[in-house]
Amino acid sequence: MSKSHPDQWTINPSSEPADPALVAALAQLATTQIADSGGPVGVVGPPLRHLAGPAGLCGTAVTVWTKPGDILLVLKAVDSIRPGDVLVIDGGGREDAAVVGDIVGETIAGLGAVGLVVDGAVRDVDGLDAAGLPTFARGAHPATGSNTGPGAINVAVQCGGVVVRPGDVVRGDASGLVVVPREHLAQVVELTTAVAEREDEWRRRIAAGESLPAATGIDAILAEVRGAPERPTP
Structure with missing residues (x-):
């Protein structure tokens, strides 16, 4: 204070x-x-x-x-x-x-x-x-x-x-x-728009029946760090 x-x-x-x-x-x-x-x-x-x-x-x-x-x-x-x-x-x-x-x-x-x-x-x-x-x-x-x-x-x-x-x-x-910061406003809008588009894609894939871990790439990350193959999507 x-x-x-x-x-x-x-x-x-x-x-x-x-x-x-x-x-x-x-x-x-x-x-x-x-x-x-x-x-x-x-x-x-x-x-x-x-x-x-x-x-x-x-x-x-x-x-x-x-x-x-x-x-x-x-x-x-x-x-x-x-x-x-x-x-x-x-x-x-x-x-x-x-x-x-x-x-x-x-x-x-x-x-x-x-x-x-x-x-x-x-x-x-x-x-x-x-x-x-x-x-x-x-x-x-x-x-x-x-x-x-x-x-x-x-x-x-x-x-x-x-x-x-x-x-x-x-x-x-x-x-x-x-x-x-105002000097970075355009950059932040561009970067954040990409985040929003990625999230929309996740929602579309989940709505189509894909699991959340598969749609968001979590299964791929776990497969890489654990050295195991990805679980196939039903």
Whole structure:
């Protein structure tokens, strides 16, 4: 839990939105597939989880670092939100002081934000849910902390052990969150599409009567490592 940041009090302009066609393509792919792609992807660790609104989000990161439990720069960050953005708040993992609630959530949803991610606590979960804002956080807590700062907007932050920079693309669903560096977005979409196509092929083969171990190549792997012939498919 860090009480300082090398760029504290900095307010940078938002990055250009990531390529909308690539963001839309990534939104069609599951976080599990993105995590399995082998590409340069950050997988956000627990205990961050889906708390309110729909589970699906995919958009360009607007980042906030705040002293754990402080709301000052979080409130200011609303001015940086554009349609398609995800507000990512590094609250230092503090769980006993919420840094965002339903007023901020309703406001950024009205500005076109597609999600809220907080490495820390939120409050007013019912209001965030009613706003339809996909919200991921460590947990909920009814009280806030301070409103004196320091904080920073659109600087590199950490979320669930993953570095998030302004302009990176955040994808969330019921399984969790992943972060794709914007410069690698096209590569990750291509790699993940191949994963999705492979999984579709597995499903087709299983539906046609092939066993799951045979369809997914597990039988072939076991035959190789055990030095035994593959079991014929019925």
